[in-house]
Amino acid sequence: MDSTYNIIIADDHPLFRNALFQSIHMAVSGANLHEADSLDALLALIKKVDEPDLLLLDLKMPGSNGMSGLIHLRSEYPDLPIVVISASEESSVVSQVKSHGAFGFIPKSSDMRELNSALNQVLNGDPFFPEGLIQNNDACNELSQKLAALTPQQYKVLGMLSDGLLNKQIAYELNVSEATIKAHMTAIFRKLDVKNRTQAVILLQQLETEN
Template sequence: MDSTYTILIADDHPLFRNALFQSVHMAISGANILEADSITGLFDLLAKEEPDLLLLDLKMPGANGMSGLIQLRCDYPHLPIVVISASEEPAVIAQVKRHGAFGFIPKSSDMRALVNALNQVLEGNMFFPETVADFGSEKNRLAEKIASLTPQQHKVLGMLSDGLLNKQIAYELNVSEATIKAHMTAIFRKLDVKNRTQAVILIQQLESETQ
C-alpha cells in the first residue's frame, strides 16, 4: 500500500517497537512512522503531530491497565487507535473494543496477519479477532461495569487499587476530598459493590486478564 500515512507506534519494548516499525514500513510503503516509549512521550508527540493511526501497547510506563487508552479516547476522540498487545484473552479484547479502540492486533500475529489488519484499519474497517464474539458472560458483565466508568472515575479506581487513601487521591488529582467521596459513591454504584475492598477485587480481576 503506497501512502503518506503518519503512523505512531507506542510501545516501551525497543525490540518489539523496532520489529513493528519494520512491519509497518513493509505494509505501508512511504509511511511516516513516529515512536513513543511511554504515555508521557506519547502525549508529547500528539501535542505536535496528527497521526492517521496510533498503534498502542496497553502496558507502558505511565499507564495503568486501560487508563492510557481511556485518556487517549477522551483527549483525542477522532484518532484511530489500534491496540497491539501480548494479552489475547477475550476479556482484554472486549475491554479494548468497549473503550473505543478501532482494532486489536495480537503481538503473536505473523507478518501476513499484521499487514491484513493494518490495511483493513486504514481503509476504515474495524479489526478485532473473532474470539471477542466468544467472550464469556461473567467476564462480559465485568467488562461492561468497568467500561461504564468515566475517565476520572477510572483514575480514582486505579489509585484506590494501589492502596491510596481518599485524601491522597484528592491530592494527586488536585480536587477536594468531598469530590473523591462522590466519585467513590458513583464507582460503587456502577460496579455494584458495597465497599472499597470489593471494588479493589473487581479491578484486580480485570488486571489479571491483562497480564
C-alpha cells in the same frame, strides 16, 4: 500503500516499540509515527497529534490496568480506530478486546507479512481479528459499560486506588483536595454499582489480563 497516515504506537517496551516502528515503516509508506510508553503519555500525545488515523495499543502499560485502558480510550475517543497488539493471544482476550470496542487485534507473534496485511486491512477501514478466536462475553460487556461511564479524572482516581494509594495520597498526586477525591470516590462507587474501595478494585481487576 502510499499514505500520510498518523499512527500512534503505545507500548512500554522500547525494543518492541522500535521493532514495530520499523515494521510499520516497511508496511505503510510515508506514515507519520508517534510513540508513547504509558497511558498518561498516550493521552497527552493524542491531543497533540493532528487527527490520528490509528492507535496501536499494548494492553499492559503504566496506568492502563489491562482492558480498562482500552475501555477508557474507547470512551474518550470513540472515533479513533484502536488496534490492540498483545502477547496475550488467548481467544478470551481477543473476544474481550473486540467487545470493548477495539477495531482489531494483532498478536505480537505475527510475522512481517501478517502485520503488513493486518495494517493494510484496518487502514482501509475493515476490522481485523484472528480467525476462530472470538467468543461472546456478556459479563465483560456489562463491566466495560460501567467503566466507560467514568470521567477521565474518575478513571485516574480508580487506577490510583487500584495501586493501593490512600485518599490523601491520591489528592496529593492530583493536586486537589481530599474532599474532591472523596466526591470522586462516591461517583465512582455509584457508576460501578459497588459499595466500597475493595469492590471497586476487584471489579477493575476482573478486566485485567496477563501480559
